[in-house]
Amino acid sequence: MRYVQLRAFHYVATSGGFSRAAEALFLTQPAISDQVSKLEDEYDVLLFNRIRKQVVLTAAGQELLQITRRLFDSEQQALALLSESRALQSGNLRIVADSAHHLLHILAAFRKRYPGVKISVRSGNTETVVASLHNYEADLGILGEMPTLKNFDCELLSSSPIIAFVAVGHPLAGYKKLTFAQLTDQALVLRERGSKTRVKLEEAARAEGIELKPTIEAEGREAVREIVASGVGVGFVSLAEFGEDTRLVPIRLDPEDRMMMDEALICLHERRSSKLVQAFFEIARKSSTVTA
Incomplete structure (x- = not known):
């Protein structure tokens, strides 16, 4: 096993293809393909599934990639x-x-x-x-x-509480503070699962005996902001991330001490x-x- 073979494999895996790897390494595509093939042949292992013009890592390829990530990251640290x-x-x-x-x-x-x-x-x-x-x-x-x-x-x-926010013309726009009970009959726009804001919000609601059910799930903070700005429902974000948006009105939540970000x-x-x-x-x- 040679360094150039591992390097060729790593760049194909991380760049998404042989031609892109060749461009990144200033080599020809046949040279990259040859190096990867020699690595596979020498150890009798398939690292990529070649499907038409696409390459997909096999299970063995995924395991090797984790190792080469560390290898080439260490190389970068050494150079640094x-x-x-x-x-x-x-x-x-x-x-x-x-x-x-x-x-x-x-x-x-x-x-x-x-x-x-x-x-x-x-x-x-x-x-x-x-x-x-x-x-x-x-x-x-x-x-x-x-x-x-x-x-x-x-x-x-920074450390700041989670707040609710609505569009300027929303029926709740005049409220200074809301409880979870007041949100149960509202259309809620929540982040995707995996969002820490959503996790803390739902945990605080469950502590009050309330289950928050999203009407809309949106991936990303900006998507939630735009949906709420259209007047669809109530969104949630940390106070530090609310920023300035004349289309939206921030509303404090009670109890906010359980929802610090x-x-x-x-x-x-x-x-x-x-x-x-x-x-x-x-x-x-x-x-x-x-x-x-």
């Missing part, structure tokens, strides 16, 4: 260690967040101090954030809770020593706020 001075000048930082709202002021400060660093940000719920970090697909994550897993380092960014910056403990990760944590620590 050997070129620490350059890491803060022209490195790459990958962030996955359940809400980009909590990143804005940190990103502005980070970009001002390290203008040469390329930053990529993508969104996802709690499950996506944790999986992306475990799979080495991201360096940093933003979660709607302080994680209890031992292999994470974290920094509290702690937004945290997290990374795998083993990645904490990375210069870019350290720098981001440092700026986040100075910028963190708690919203009441």
Whole structure:
């Protein structure tokens, strides 16, 4: 087994095909195909199912990918260690967040101090954030809770209650505060399962003896916002994430002390020593706020 064969496999698996892997590695497609085929032949294992023009990982391929993710991530860490001075000048930082709202002021400060660093940000719920970090697909994550897993380092960014919100013309728009009992006959627009906001909201309602049943389930915070803005029903979000939207009216929930959302910056403990990760944590620590 050679390094070039593992590298070819890894890039095909992560880029989604032989031609894209060839482009990423500045090689020809036949060269990539040959390297992967030699790896499969030498160990008599099928790593990809070739279906027409698509390639799909087999079970063995998925297991190998988990290993090569660690292998090539370690390689990147080694390169970063050997070129620490350059890491803060022209490195790459990958962030996955359940809400980009909590990143804005940190990103502005980070970009001002390290203008040469390329930053990529993508969104996802709690499950996506944790999986992306475990799979080495991201360096940093933003979660709607302080994680209890031992292999994470974290920094509290903010803490705020979950609130309800409705469109300006909605019958509840004049309310300052709502109880769960007042929501039982309303059309509720809830996030997808796996959303920490939904989990905490439903747990607090059950503690009051009430089961919240969604009229509409929407994937993502922005989808919920747009549906509610159309006048369909009642949505929910943390106060820190509500922002400014003249189409919507925020309403406090009672009891809100049971529905506090702690937004945290997290990374795998083993990645904490990375210069870019350290720098981001440092700026986040100075910028963190708690919203009441």
